[in-house]
Amino acid sequence: MKILVAVKRVIDYNVQVRVKEDGSGVVTDNVKMSSNPPDDNAIEEAVKFKEAGKATEIIAITVGEEKSQETVRKALAVGADRGILIKTEGTVEPLAVAKSLKKIVDREKPDLVLMGKQAIDDDCNQTGQMLSALLNWPQATFASKIEIKDKILEVTREVDEGLEMIEVNLPAVITCDLRLNEPRYASLPNIMKAKKKPLEILTASDLGVDTAPRVQQIKVEEPPKRKAGIKVASVAELVSKLKNEAKVI
Amino acid sequence: MDYDVVIVGGGPSGLSTAIKLKQLDPELNVCLLEKASEIGAHILSGNVFETRALDELFPNWKELNAPVKTKVSKEKFLFLSKTKSISWPTWLLPSVQQNHKNYIISLANLCRWLAKQAEALGVEIFPGFPASEILYNEDGSVKGVATQDMGIDKEGNKKDSFEPGIDLNGKVTVFAEGCRGHLGKELIKKFNLDKGKDPQQYGIGFKEIWEVRDNNHEEGMVMHTAGWPLDNNTYGGSFIYHAENKQVFLGYVIGLDYKNPYLSPFDEFQRFKTHPAIKKVIEGGKRISYGARALIEGGIQSLPKMSMPGALLVGCDAGTLNMPKIKGSHTAMKSGMIAAETIFEKFKENKELSIYEDKFKKSWVYEELHAARNVKPSFSWGLILGIIFTGLDQILFRGKLPLTLKHKHADHETLNSANEMPKIEYPKPDGVITFDKTSSVYLTGTNHTDNQPVHLKLKDPNLPINYTLEKFDEPAQRYCPAGVYEVRVESNINKFVINSQNCIHCKTCDIKEPSQNIVWVTPEGGGGPKYGNT
Numbered sequence: 032m033k034i035l036v037a038v039k040r041v042i043d044y045n046v047q048v049r050v051k052e053d054g055s056g057v058v059t060d061n062v063k064m065s066s067n068p069p070d071d072n073a074i075e076e077a078v079k080f081k082e083a084g085k086a087t088e089i090i091a092i093t094v095g096e097e098k099s100q101e102t103v104r105k106a107l108a109v110g111a112d113r114g115i116l117i118k119t120e121g122t123v124e125p126l127a128v129a130k131s132l133k134k135i136v137d138r139e140k141p142d143l144v145l146m147g148k149q150a151i152d153d154d155c156n157q158t159g160q161m162l163s164a165l166l167n168w169p170q171a172t173f174a175s176k177i178e179i180k181d182k183i184l185e186v187t188r189e190v191d192e193g194l195e196m197i198e199v200n201l202p203a204v205i206t207c208d209l210r211l212n213e214p215r216y217a218s219l220p221n222i223m224k225a226k227k228k229p230l231e232i233l234t235a236s237d238l239g240v241d242t243a244p245r246v247q248q249i250k251v252e253e254p255p256k257r258k259a260g261i262k263v264a265s266v267a268e269l270v271s272k273l274k275n276e277a278k279v280i
Numbered sequence: 281m282d283y284d285v286v287i288v289g290g291g292p293s294g295l296s297t298a299i300k301l302k303q304l305d306p307e308l309n310v311c312l313l314e315k316a317s318e319i320g321a322h323i324l325s326g327n328v329f330e331t332r333a334l335d336e337l338f339p340n341w342k343e344l345n346a347p348v349k350t351k352v353s354k355e356k357f358l359f360l361s362k363t364k365s366i367s368w369p370t371w372l373l374p375s376v377q378q379n380h381k382n383y384i385i386s387l388a389n390l391c392r393w394l395a396k397q398a399e400a401l402g403v404e405i406f407p408g409f410p411a412s413e414i415l416y417n418e419d420g421s422v423k424g425v426a427t428q429d430m431g432i433d434k435e436g437n438k439k440d441s442f443e444p445g446i447d448l449n450g451k452v453t454v455f456a457e458g459c460r461g462h463l464g465k466e467l468i469k470k471f472n473l474d475k476g477k478d479p480q481q482y483g484i485g486f487k488e489i490w491e492v493r494d495n496n497h498e499e500g501m502v503m504h505t506a507g508w509p510l511d512n513n514t515y516g517g518s519f520i521y522h523a524e525n526k527q528v529f530l531g532y533v534i535g536l537d538y539k540n541p542y543l544s545p546f547d548e549f550q551r552f553k554t555h556p557a558i559k560k561v562i563e564g565g566k567r568i569s570y571g572a573r574a575l576i577e578g579g580i581q582s583l584p585k586m587s588m589p590g591a592l593l594v595g596c597d598a599g600t601l602n603m604p605k606i607k608g609s610h611t612a613m614k615s616g617m618i619a620a621e622t623i624f625e626k627f628k629e630n631k632e633l634s635i636y637e638d639k640f641k642k643s644w645v646y647e648e649l650h651a652a653r654n655v656k657p658s659f660s661w662g663l664i665l666g667i668i669f670t671g672l673d674q675i676l677f678r679g680k681l682p683l684t685l686k687h688k689h690a691d692h693e694t695l696n697s698a699n700e701m702p703k704i705e706y707p708k709p710d711g712v713i714t715f716d717k718t719s720s721v722y723l724t725g726t727n728h729t730d731n732q733p734v735h736l737k738l739k740d741p742n743l744p745i746n747y748t749l750e751k752f753d754e755p756a757q758r759y760c761p762a763g764v765y766e767v768r769v770e771s772n773i774n775k776f777v778i779n780s781q782n783c784i785h786c787k788t789c790d791i792k793e794p795s796q797n798i799v800w801v802t803p804e805g806g807g808g809p810k811y812g813n814t
Contacts, residue, residue, distance in 0.1 A: 043810060
């Protein structure tokens with residue numbers, strides 16, 4: 032089984048994101064970037080399949096600027112066999128990413144596409160679903176457990192009500208939840224080896240994909256500051272405040 | 281794995297060592313380890329930068345687009361009293377404190393740029409891999425370092441994700457960890473490198489970056505202050521640098537030889553910002569970064585021997601900062617470049633690493649540090665006498681007085697008992713100009729994976745409550761700039777709590793703890809702050 036894993040370079044989850052003064056976006060200059068955390072789970076799962084003898088090849092792919100190579104290299108360091116960067120400039124929306132991935136799927140013919148359930152920068156949670164529609168493949172989103180049964184996958188999904196078990200036929204698109212596994216560390220020797228693994232660089236226009244944004248972003252603003260809490264003296268005062276000031280009861 | 285040279289630390293000294301080595305011999309195998317998640321993420325510095333070492337390393341740094349852009353255009357020096365300020369004419373400052381040829385930079389960004397140059401020259405850089413241990417050959421010489429094991433839980437058991445550390449052997453290992461490097465400390469002790477030297481002196485430096493209003497911003501302006509809020513007997517001062525993009529780098533440095541255990545360096549810094557002369561610069565602006573780091577103040581008297589069998593110490597891992605200049609980046613870089621030349625000669629001509637000492641003595645770094653040597657110790661007589669002496673020493677005699685003042689005590693020995701010292705009441709933070717530690721640490725982006733061993737080790741776990749609390753009111757609660765240490769009362773029993781995930785790797789606890797009971801060791805790789813343009 033051949034697995035394609037899509038990864039994204041995002042602002043590190045520990046960094047306090049700052050809105051640009053002119054409201055045109057968020058500050059990314061000299062900000063620590065990392066791979067999107069649920070994408071790490073996707074790579075980990077693929078590597079586990081390979082270690083268990085169930086996958087033959089893992090291709091890590093990303094769509095983004097030149098520097099996104101780092102994220103592919105990280106995937107190579109934890110066990111992907113080769114990498115692809117589809118180079119783009121500026122904001123790329125989920126639909127453009129899904130279309131780019133489709134082109135690569137058409138070429139590489141993987142049996143399974145894995146990716147994180149959403150990216151922590153735009154929180155869109157759309158790319159996997161769009162790709163599955165474009166390919167007309169089954170999808171399983173928010174996977175917290177994946178079992179391979181011949182040509183069928185048994186997937187446990189994290190849903191609002193609890194867990195949902197579904198079966199999907201291969202080929203399929205699966206988006207991964209953080210509960211799926213514990214991503215491994217890239218070891219130093221593997222980071223070195225990853226530098227020598229093949230990484231193909233294409234541009235979106237090579238693939239004939241139009242990445243122009245379909246959504247116009249008008250303004251980015253910080254959420255309003257939360258007001259400090261107060262202490263109330265009695266239950267009666269609390270009830271009165273909830274009723275009259277907060278108007279929630 | 282075997283390398284020609286293994287370098288520990290990706291700051292200005294380590295990166296300059298790596299670059300110079302590859303410039304001298306492109307065939308050398310050089311690797312550089314950095315504990316931060318990326319180069320620059322643990323770098324925090326003022327920084328008014330003197331380009332002397334960079335000019336030598338990359339004469340074409342301007343063409344190479346080094347992030348060294350904002351030339352100093354105006355200078356001020358203020359003495360502060362509680363509400364007033366007196367401006368000291370800059371022509372009456374010692375020439376070492378004049379900055380008109382220097383640049384206001386972000387040292388973190390300069391390091392990122394240096395790392396890019398180093399990688400282009402073929403240096404293998406590994407961020408996220410702390411060197412946790414020194415490896416020795418049978419003859420006692422340094423063999424290399426081992427990286428930290430990853431994936432160990434709180435109790436020391438291997439997690440599923442366990443990844444063992446790797447031995448990196450170098451024909452020469454260069455330690456460039458910065459001030460109070462935990463391996464450097466071990467080497468100094470093992471090889472007796474500080475024999476006959478004065479005890480090292482340290483300071484703690486704070487930095488905030490503010491985005492200020494247009495009309496408060498004067499790009500290229502450099503201002504320093506002395507005086508309030510510190511008393512006459514506490515060594516320290518501030519810097520206010522107007523950088524590009526309407527940013528002001530605002531900071532405070534306090535000597536760690538302070539005596540009152542109730543002193544809180546963090547709160548002194550916060551209080552300092554309420555002075556009318558400072559408040560007017562940042563009022564209406566927004567604080568966007570915070571950080572703190574210990575720095576070296578001991579100068580030449582405390583500078584250990586920098587060579588030993590198999591290894592060299594460079595930059596502030598040894599202590600090359602020039603205190604009266606308030607600059608250490610150019611000297612750190614130069615010390616690394618001299619290390620590279622030494623190693624090159626060792627490989628080519630089979631020379632001993634000990635030739636480093638002589639080369640260093642003949643360099644301009646030594647000359648600078650020698651001329652600067654009496655400034656810091658003279659301030660042990662208090663601010664006023666210190667200034668008078670420094671005026672004579674630096675302006676009249678240009679550092680050539682035929683005497684060398686000594687540093688008498690190590691910083692952990694200087695605290696007086698709490699009951700002999702006045703308590704200090706600090707004003708509550710207003711959330712606009714002044715802040716608490718929690719909201720400050722949040723800005724550093726610091727984090728350490730939850731389930732890992734505490735990297736701040738207590739030699740005696742009972743000492744903080746049984747001795748330090750009673751005698752010094754446990755000063756760790758105050759000297760730590762990140763709120764790592766707390767004394768909590770739980771069912772009427774005092775408990776010493778270490779919130780190690782907050783640690784911003786400043787090393788102050790390792791330095792100032794009166795019994796040297798706290799030992800800073802490396803946490804799992806990639807932990808610690810994620811500084812931006814600090």
